[in-house]
Amino acid sequence: MRYAIISDIHGNIEALEAIMRRFEEIGGIDKYYCLGDIVGYGAEPEACCDLIRGRCEITLLGNHDAAVAGRMDYSYYYDAAREALDWCRHRLSPTNLEWLKNLPYTASLGSVMLSHGSPHQPEEYDYIFALDQARELMQLKPDLADVTFIGHSHLTKVFALTAEEALDVVAPKFTLKPGMRYVITVGSVGQPRDYDPRACAGLFDTESKKFEYIRVDYDIASQRRKIIDAGLAHNFATRLEFGI
Numbered sequence: 001m002r003y004a005i006i007s008d009i010h011g012n013i014e015a016l017e018a019i020m021r022r023f024e025e026i027g028g029i030d031k032y033y034c035l036g037d038i039v040g041y042g043a044e045p046e047a048c049c050d051l052i053r054g055r056c057e058i059t060l061l062g063n064h065d066a067a068v069a070g071r072m073d074y075s076y077y078y079d080a081a082r083e084a085l086d087w088c089r090h091r092l093s094p095t096n097l098e099w100l101k102n103l104p105y106t107a108s109l110g111s112v113m114l115s116h117g118s119p120h121q122p123e124e125y126d127y128i129f130a131l132d133q134a135r136e137l138m139q140l141k142p143d144l145a146d147v148t149f150i151g152h153s154h155l156t157k158v159f160a161l162t163a164e165e166a167l168d169v170v171a172p173k174f175t176l177k178p179g180m181r182y183v184i185t186v187g188s189v190g191q192p193r194d195y196d197p198r199a200c201a202g203l204f205d206t207e208s209k210k211f212e213y214i215r216v217d218y219d220i221a222s223q224r225r226k227i228i229d230a231g232l233a234h235n236f237a238t239r240l241e242f243g244i
Contacts, residue, residue, distance in 0.1 A: 001030045001205075002029050002203065002204070003030065003031050003112070004023045004029045004033070005149050005203070006019060006033070006034050006035070006056075006186065006189050007189065007201070009038050009048050009189045010191045011044050011190065012189065012199075013042075013051070014219045014220070016051055016199075017218075018199050018216045021216075023201075032056045033059075034058070034059040035116050036061050036063075036065055038100075039064055041064075042190055042191070042227060043223065044226065045088045045096075046091060049096040049099065049100070059103055060115065062116045062151065063116065063117070063125040063152070065100045069100035069101040080235070083233070106119060112145055112147055113145035113148040113149070114148075115149070117152040118137070119144065119183075127153050128152075128153070128157070128159070128183055134166040134183060135165070137159075138166060141181050144161070144183075145181070146176065147184060149184050149202065150184070151185065151188070155193060157185040158183070160180045161182070161183070162180055173210065182211075186200070186201055186202035186213075187215075191240065194243060195243045196215065196243045197220060197241055198215040198243070223240060
């Protein structure tokens with residue numbers, strides 16, 4: 001089976017459509033999975049929800065989705081982020097709001113697990129983007145799936161857990177090694193923060209155990225104009241150009 005795994009779309013329909021077209025060009029995709037954060041920051045949350053609902057076999061609840069759906073307190077978010085979430089809530093249809101309210105935190109696919117943030121207490125939305133955070137999962141290693149796909153940080157970080165330690169894996173494509181447990185951050189479709197502005201997602205082959213990052217250019221200028229015209233924070237728009 002070949003899985004297309006996407007995350008952190010954040011209302012950016014141009015990026016979402018571009019990454020979906022790229023997967024269609026690649027071909028042979030058996031399942032599409034979304035790790036959450038469909039809304040927030042970007043200007044078209046409704047269109048993104050509609051596309052994800054129609055395409056993805058499983059969609060998880062990201063922290064921004066949870067906030068918009070009334071499933072978490074976001075009063076501690078900074079002002080612009082709170083305002084964007086409030087803006088999103090008033091622009092989503094009742095159907096999509098109800099859909100968000102019922103999304104799961106995680107999903108298990110046998111040897112594959114899906115989670116928005118850390119698989120440990122996933123409702124807490126802890127980050128895993130550094131070795132110290134990956135090392136905290138060592139005690140859970142026997143209970144982890146062979147590979148856990150996460151989002152949340154908008155980065156492209158990969159960690160391999162051996163019997164003794166957690167290791168960084170730095171490669172755009174690689175094959176999983178037997179006996180290790182992997183935690184793979186698939187990057188962000190709609191708001192990358194690894195200094196590469198292209199939409200980013202993951203492609204995983206369950207038979208060959210090969211993982212690859214898929215990146216594609218998209219019409220950043222269009223989404224940028226929409227964010228500004230919507231009255232959302234300008235930094236949500238300008239950061240798209242730099243992948244930060």
